[in-house]
Amino acid sequence: MSESRSRELLERLIAFNTVSRESNLALIEFIRDYLAGLGVVSELLFNAEKTKANLYATIGPTDRGGIALSGHTDVVPVDGQAWTVDPFKLSERDGRLYGRGTADMKGYLACVLAAVPRLLARPLRLPVHLAFSYDEEVGCLGVRSLLEALERRAHQPIACIIGEPTEMRPVLGHKGKLAMRCCVQGAACHSAYAPQGVNAIEYAARLIGRLGQIGAELARPALHDPRFDPPYSTVQTGVIGGGRALNIVPAECQFDFEVRALPDFDAQQVAEQLQDYATTELLPQMQEVQADTRISFEPLSAYPGLATEPHSFAAELIALLSGSREFGTVAFGTEGGLFAQAGIPTVVCGPGSMEQGHKPDEFVSLAQLRECDALLERLADWLQQAG
Secondary structure, three states: OOOHHHHHHHHHHHOOEEEEOOOHHHHHHHHHHHHOOOOOOEEEEOOOOOOEEEEEEEEEEOOOOEEEEEEEEEEEEOOOOOOOOOOOOOOEOHHHHHHHHHHHHHHHHHHHHHHHHHHHHHHHHHHOEEEEEEOOOOOOOOOOHHHHHHHOOOOOEEEEEEEEOEOEEEEEEOOOEEEEEEEEEEEEEEEEHHHHOOOOHHHHHHHHHHHHHHHHHHHHHHHOOOOOOOOEEEEEEEEEOOOOOOOEEOEEEEEEEEEEEOOOOOHHHHHHHHHHHHHHHHHHHHHHHHHEEEEEEEEEEOOOOOOOOOOOHHHHHHHHHOOOOOEEEHHHHOOHHHHHHHHOOOEEEOOOEEOOOOOOOOOHHHHHHHHHHHHHHHHHHHHOOOO
């Protein structure tokens, strides 16, 4: 019964195009109305434009903290991907359910919503909190206002389970991320007189080369953490643009770079090293030729890593619910670091695999949904006996 209900709800959720550039309000309103039909009141926390919202709801007693079940409602785009099925219409084949967001991570949301009637039927001694966010895929943006609201409340969740796709394996850690844009403003001139100009592309290339050196330093074996793959913090440049014509010394160049940082490493150190190199070595050379040249840095997004202790309450709880103490880490980021930073111990465990996430013909298996339904049933048992 629970599997069919989870599947039915997943079909409804997939039909909402919640690519991050679009509004998620239609989906949020569907969830709000679904919960209201079961007697559960939801709180919506909107963005400044009122085009997107987080949803927060509590099932069970409201005078104490409980377990948060958290997930994001946005999905990545399908543009340019070779889908063989309609990405916003659930398709089933060979025990797999296809559609954008089936794995990342509407499959988990569907299982959580399907569990609500069963949770309501129990005399829970600790509550369940549903925490559904927006704009996770573009820098874990939406959940921040939700966490700020929770910090002002008398009773915060005592633990959080984020249902990102881990094939239902308990995960205690992931890397953090810092994404930045560097803009180099040089000075244009005819390429026949190149020394009279300041070539922005060439100076950007030197900055990128410096990033490569920093990345090589971070990859030293002494800095490895074997729990992660790769076992060190990484640096990479992903986007670059500049120049107008081959016979013009380029006046502008910009590039975007990111740091994927081990939980105990402050990614801001990379940005500071690069800024110091720009200020002390490159900028004086540029301004010797043209005084109004400059190098600027702009943060794009950032979120902290997650490193939950293996003997913490949150870890013991997910071990009990999943039936496994083989705790792992994942290479991708989640909102977990932000929950932990807000004082809410967090673990990651959900249906599906990120091997299918973000790809054409994304899918989650029915078997994985069954496992998630069973885990939530065990959570209901625990909440009924806790305290």
